Amino acid sequence: MIRTRSRIETDDKFKWALEDLVGSDEICQVGFRKIKKSLLDIKKFKGQLNNLEKLEQALELFLELSQKFEKFLVYSNMRLHQDTQNRYYQALSGEADILKVEFNAAISFIEPELLSLEESYLRNLSEKNVKYKHYIDNLIRLKGHVLSPEIEKILANAGDYASSYDNIFSMLNNADIKFDPVIDYKDNNIKHKLTHGNFLTFLENHDREIREQAYNNYYNPFLSRKYAITAIFSSSIKSDVFFSRTRKFNSSLSSELFSFNLPDNIYKDLIKKVNNRLDILHRYLEFRREKLGLEKLKAFDLYVPIFKKIKLEIGYEEAKSIVIEALKPLGDDYAVKLSDAFNKSWIDVYENKNKRSGAYSWGAYGCHPFVLLNYNNKLNDVFTLAHELGHAMHSSYSWSNQDYLYSHYTIFLAEIASTVNEILLINYFLDKYKNDNDMTDYLKNHFCEEFRRTIYRQTMFAEFELKIHELAEEGEPLTFEYINKIYRKLNKKYHGEAVEFDDKSDFEWARVPHFYNSFYVYQYATGFSIAYGFAERILSGDKDFYLEFLKSGSKDYTHEIIKKTGFDLSNPDFIDKTLDKYNDLVIELKK
Numbered sequence: 001m002i003r004t005r006s007r008i009e010t011d012d013k014f015k016w017a018l019e020d021l022v023g024s025d026e027i028c029q030v031g032f033r034k035i036k037k038s039l040l041d042i043k044k045f046k047g048q049l050n051n052l053e054k055l056e057q058a059l060e061l062f063l064e065l066s067q068k069f070e071k072f073l074v075y076s077n078m079r080l081h082q083d084t085q086n087r088y089y090q091a092l093s094g095e096a097d098i099l100k101v102e103f104n105a106a107i108s109f110i111e112p113e114l115l116s117l118e119e120s121y122l123r124n125l126s127e128k129n130v131k132y133k134h135y136i137d138n139l140i141r142l143k144g145h146v147l148s149p150e151i152e153k154i155l156a157n158a159g160d161y162a163s164s165y166d167n168i169f170s171m172l173n174n175a176d177i178k179f180d181p182v183i184d185y186k187d188n189n190i191k192h193k194l195t196h197g198n199f200l201t202f203l204e205n206h207d208r209e210i211r212e213q214a215y216n217n218y219y220n221p222f223l224s225r226k227y228a229i230t231a232i233f234s235s236s237i238k239s240d241v242f243f244s245r246t247r248k249f250n251s252s253l254s255s256e257l258f259s260f261n262l263p264d265n266i267y268k269d270l271i272k273k274v275n276n277r278l279d280i281l282h283r284y285l286e287f288r289r290e291k292l293g294l295e296k297l298k299a300f301d302l303y304v305p306i307f308k309k310i311k312l313e314i315g316y317e318e319a320k321s322i323v324i325e326a327l328k329p330l331g332d333d334y335a336v337k338l339s340d341a342f343n344k345s346w347i348d349v350y351e352n353k354n355k356r357s358g359a360y361s362w363g364a365y366g367c368h369p370f371v372l373l374n375y376n377n378k379l380n381d382v383f384t385l386a387h388e389l390g391h392a393m394h395s396s397y398s399w400s401n402q403d404y405l406y407s408h409y410t411i412f413l414a415e416i417a418s419t420v421n422e423i424l425l426i427n428y429f430l431d432k433y434k435n436d437n438d439m440t441d442y443l444k445n446h447f448c449e450e451f452r453r454t455i456y457r458q459t460m461f462a463e464f465e466l467k468i469h470e471l472a473e474e475g476e477p478l479t480f481e482y483i484n485k486i487y488r489k490l491n492k493k494y495h496g497e498a499v500e501f502d503d504k505s506d507f508e509w510a511r512v513p514h515f516y517n518s519f520y521v522y523q524y525a526t527g528f529s530i531a532y533g534f535a536e537r538i539l540s541g542d543k544d545f546y547l548e549f550l551k552s553g554s555k556d557y558t559h560e561i562i563k564k565t566g567f568d569l570s571n572p573d574f575i576d577k578t579l580d581k582y583n584d585l586v587i588e589l590k591k
């Protein structure tokens with residue numbers, strides 16, 4: 001067995017320079033104390049926002065404190081992620097968590113108080129300080145669904161327990177549910193631990209028995225709690241219906257889209273457009289079935305690679321040059337920032353003992369962003385590197401071009417920047433390996449899988465969420481049998497004849513934590529489609545629109561930011577174009 005390196009053994013040049021964010025641990029601790037004291041200052045503004053001077057002062061102080069606190073919060077958490085067993089950083093990030101609760105409590109009066117003020121008065125603030133224009137516009141828009149102060153107070157008080165379903169599911173899913181191990185009967189009956197984190201790895205195993213066993217062992221504990229899980233899920237849907245009705249929305253969906261001011265059609269158009277092209281996915285799955293030599297695919301056959309495994313080792317230095325080369329179409333300015341990311345210690349590259357798993361990009365305004373990796377010399381790690389750098393560059397551009405107030409881009413926009421980089425990378429690899437058939441097949445299939453998982457699977461989830469909410473709105477009881485029946489129908493519709501489903505796959509919805517955050521996952525599918533359109537344009541030499549996009553943060557509504565790039569969410573034909581590309585890929589792959 002290979003021993004995992006301790007952090008001290010890793011060369012500093014592969015570690016991130018978190019001191020760029022907050023000079024030292026001591027500074028962070030002092031910072032927490034100062035912020036805690038300043039919370040008293042902000043509380044003093046309570047009941048005084050109807051005075052324009054005070055209102056502006058309160059908002060300035062709020063922004064200043066948020067920005068500072070964010071920096072310390074991010075710092076203490078990222079320090080902990082380097083080594084999750086480090087006692088000192090456990091305590092430091094624990095302090096941040098406590099302060100976060102106090103911080104939110106201290107500022108909780110601001111939004112309700114603002115929403116209770118007259119529109120004309122609020123407009124005076126935008127006139128006094130133009131920085132606040134979009135902020136105030138959005139606030140006034142939200143006022144349309146604000147209720148009387150007494151009702152608002154009741155809703156705020158109910159909010160905590162009305163969303164307890166999320167916590168209950170999370171406890172069940174992460175603490176109570178335990179999986180039987182997967183036993184490798186062909187290798188001395190070795191027992192492998194099965195977790196949420198490694199379930200997918202078992203589904204990628206070439207041994208079908210292992211896949212089936214992992215699948216059964218994973219679903220069994222869910223199925224044995226099927227009535228309780230259905231009750232939790234159903235209460236989460238009812239909570240959505242209750243709040244959207246109380247706030248006078250036509251449906252839970254329009255309530256959700258309203259909060260981001262997204263056009264009403266985007267959600268249903270996505271479903272419609274993907275439904276029109278289900279034949280492509282059916283053909284891809286039929287091809288997968290043939291390649292695996294199976295009579296029918298089962299749900300546990302959807303992730304196993306269908307081409308020869310590529311034994312490609314790509315060291316980190318090589319990965320860096322690959323990513324720099326692949327992202328060249330984004331121009332010199334982007335390249336300079338990218339070299340900063342590589343040369344100025346933005347990235348924590350290698351795994352070490354007790355380091356947080358996976359990968360992410362994070363950081364805080366006023367400093368450059370950071371990237372956490374667990375780089376392991378695999379082709380997939382190069383994709384992860386490009387993906388996370390997409391987020392990091394997006395943050396870097398937005399932070400250096402926007403005021404703090406508008407520096408955070410929405411989730412809807414976030415995955416576009418990371419996906420653009422992945423598509424540019426695939427393109428680069430396809431060109432580099434154009435004479436290597438094995439590699440080309442592997443890459444094309446990788447791309448096909450992205451389409452399947454990001455567009456089709458997430459759209460199926462979106463259609464499921466919509467259906468369930470509509471039924472609840474019509475007053476239908478959401479029973480276990482009824483929900484499963486709906487899920488089976490969708491599974492069959494999306495996957496076609498090549499796949500055979502069973503009682504476990506009917507219950508897949510029960511294990512998707514995202515369903516407790518309603519109407520969220522469709523953004524992966526729209527984001528991918530937009531990113532594909534962006535990448536096409538970038539590859540044809542047009543990149544300026546994209547840099548402007550990266551610089552936008554949240555200075556305007558999401559759909560306005562997208563509109564400036566020439567894409568229109570109220571008429572999303574770009575989805576068709578992305579699906580055309582999928583069609584071409586499947587045809588090429590079959591050849």
Ligand SMILES: [Zn+2]
Nearest residue numbers: 387391415418
């Ligand atoms: Zn991402």
